[in-house]
Amino acid sequence: MKREILDPHWSNNKKNQILCKFKFEDGSVMNASIMDTADGNPDWTEVMSKYGVKGVDKITNQIIQNRKKRRDVELQRQKEKNERRKNEELFNLKLKAFEMEEVRQSCETKLKSKIRRSQSEFEVQAWTSVLLLKEYDKSIMESENETKPKIITEEVAVTEEKPAPKKRGRPKKATTKKTNKVTLVDTVNNDKR
Amino acid sequence: MIKDNNGFIIVASRRKPFLTSAKFCGESLKDYWPESNVTLFTQDEWITDDLYDVFDNVVGGAPDHQRAKLWALSKTPYNLTVYLDADMEVASPEINTIFDQMTDTADIMITRIREYSGVLVHFPGGKLEDHCGMFMYNNKPHTIEFMKQWWELYQKQKTKEWKWDTKLYPETLRPWDQWTYWWLMNKTDYAIKREYFKEDARWNFVNNYRHNEVDKEVIIHHHTINLKELLENGKN
Numbered sequence: 001m002k003r004e005i006l007d008p009h010w011s012n013n014k015k016n017q018i019l020c021k022f023k024f025e026d027g028s029v030m031n032a033s034i035m036d037t038a039d040g041n042p043d044w045t046e047v048m049s050k051y052g053v054k055g056v057d058k059i060t061n062q063i064i065q066n067r068k069k070r071r072d073v074e075l076q077r078q079k080e081k082n083e084r085r086k087n088e089e090l091f092n093l094k095l096k097a098f099e100m101e102e103v104r105q106s107c108e109t110k111l112k113s114k115i116r117r118s119q120s121e122f123e124v125q126a127w128t129s130v131l132l133l134k135e136y137d138k139s140i141m142e143s144e145n146e147t148k149p150k151i152i153t154e155e156v157a158v159t160e161e162k163p164a165p166k167k168r169g170r171p172k173k174a175t176t177k178k179t180n181k182v183t184l185v186d187t188v189n190n191d192k193r
Numbered sequence: 194m195i196k197d198n199n200g201f202i203i204v205a206s207r208r209k210p211f212l213t214s215a216k217f218c219g220e221s222l223k224d225y226w227p228e229s230n231v232t233l234f235t236q237d238e239w240i241t242d243d244l245y246d247v248f249d250n251v252v253g254g255a256p257d258h259q260r261a262k263l264w265a266l267s268k269t270p271y272n273l274t275v276y277l278d279a280d281m282e283v284a285s286p287e288i289n290t291i292f293d294q295m296t297d298t299a300d301i302m303i304t305r306i307r308e309y310s311g312v313l314v315h316f317p318g319g320k321l322e323d324h325c326g327m328f329m330y331n332n333k334p335h336t337i338e339f340m341k342q343w344w345e346l347y348q349k350q351k352t353k354e355w356k357w358d359t360k361l362y363p364e365t366l367r368p369w370d371q372w373t374y375w376w377l378m379n380k381t382d383y384a385i386k387r388e389y390f391k392e393d394a395r396w397n398f399v400n401n402y403r404h405n406e407v408d409k410e411v412i413i414h415h416h417t418i419n420l421k422e423l424l425e426n427g428k429n
Contacts, residue, residue, distance in 0.1 A: 084400050091282070091416040095423060099213050105243055113224050116217065116282075 001025050008034070008047045009060040018047055018056060093121055097128045102135045199273040199292045200230030200249070205239065206261035210423035212239050215279040219247040222283040229289070234265035260351075260370050263344035266330075267337050278326040278415065281397075285412040291396070295329055300336045300385035303328040304393035306371075310401050313369070318361030319379065323387065325371045326415055327397040330385075339383045347373045 001024050008020035011033065018034040036044045047056065097103055097115055106112060111131040118124040201222060205215035212235060219231050232250040236257060244251045250270060255261040266276060273292050295302055303323045308314050314321050330336050347370055349355035357376075366372040377383045390396045394406035399415040 080404060087414075088400055088417055088419065091280075092419045092422060095210060095213050095217060095418065098217055099210070099423065104213075104216075107246070112220065116221055116224065 005043070005047055005050065007059055007063070008051055008056050009063045010056060015053070018044070020047065090121060090124065093124050094118065097124055102132055103128065106131055106135055108134055198230070198271055200232060200271040201275045201277055202232045202234060202265060202269055203277050203279055204255060204262040204265045205233065205235045205279050206255045207257055207259055208420060208424065209239070210418055210420055211279045214418055216244065216247055218277055218279055218281050218283070222288065223247065225283050225286045226289045230271065232270060234261065234268065260347055263347050263370060266340035266343065269332065272332050273329060274332070275329045276327065277413070280416045280418045281327065282414045282416060283412070284414050285410050287412050291329065294390055295331070296388055298386060299388035300333060301328055301330040301387045302390055303387060304390055304397040307399070307402060307406070310399055313365060316361070316363055316366060319375065321371050321375055323371065323374065324397055324399070325374055326399070327413060336385050339377060339385050342377055342383050343370070343373055346377065
């Protein structure tokens with residue numbers, strides 16, 4: 001069966017072996033390897049007469065370039081895939097942080113923004129920790145305030161006007177009037193202390 | 194700039210991580226554009242006070258449905274509406290130019306699906322071209338009617354009440370709301386005028402898009418929520 005030799009290229013730097021394709025009349029294609037022999041290999045002779053050493057060099061360079069391009073594309077894809085995976089992990093970590101009650105309810109908008117814009121898992125964790133600490137401090141202060149005596153200001157009616165006590169020195173101004181603001185101590189909360 | 198009464202809508206339903214993510218998305222938008230109007234549509238039982246810290250409006254009554262977004266689209270309070278998937282993140286101050294992208298001739302501005310990115314793009318009867326994760330639409334009656342039909346037809350699609358020629362349109366299209374959209378756009382009179390965003394990948398940069406799709410900073414990132422992991426996080 002008649003066949004055509006396609007894409008002959010060197011398989012090594014010594015240029016003593018050629019890889020190529022045999023395309024047959026029926027359309028089938030077969031990979032082949034050709035080496036010159038002492039008696040003379042007719043396939044080798046055919047390649048040399050049709051393409052010559054320069055022609056095989058050119059095809060070899062083209063194949064090397066194509067392989068390099070494919071490898072570069074594959075590396076780029078792999079790099080993008082890894083980056084994508086990292087980005088998604090980062091995004092989901094941020095969501096996890098925002099699912100925490102303390103973060104969700106926090107009014108620390110600047111810190112929340114820092115978490116959202118974090119570029120690494122470490123950064124997310126660091127800013128989340130800062131926010132949690134702030135919220136913790138706030139909760140401690142709030143609980144301390146709750147246990148302090150509560151000052152209540154009330155309007156009370158005072159019916160009698162007390163005479164100012166006689167003391168030495170400058171006389172004090174009267175402190176009570178008929179209607180005056182008086183501070184009372186809430187003793188209920190004192191029990192917690 | 195905000196013209197008239199334009200704004201964004203985000204929808205959270207079905208799974209609680211989508212609410213966390215919707216809030217994240219809304220906050221990222223407000224980070225870059227504090228004056229923007231944002232409405233959240235969600236389920237009644239998920240409405241809490243803290244949502245009002247982020248969203249200008251919170252609308253309840255969303256169905257416990259995977260595609261509650263379709264229910265919400267026709268209920269927009271805005272003249273021009275940008276729909277954002279809950280798993281999106283705004284990443285650029287250029288977001289404030291989004292309403293300027295609307296042309297006089299379009300009813301809906303959308304981004305293209307990338308063939309290498311979509312699981313199902315080609316089918317014997319056609320090809321899915323539009324990415325329904327982010328789009329902008331006007332409030333003309335025929336556009337709103339289109340949005341209503343999208344929701345109604347999707348429900349029939351999901352319950353298999355709507356049957357089609359599976360030789361042309363494989364059964365694997367059934368879960369996708371993009372298929373319902375394609376059908377309404379191409380096979381019915383509801384078709385509305387659609388145009389694409391310029392530099393569309395910047396407006397909806399899906400997590401598996403190639404870097405060479407954009408030569409300027411991405412304006413909206415489209416992530417993927419790891420639902421399994423977040424649900425296992427023990428918060429839901």
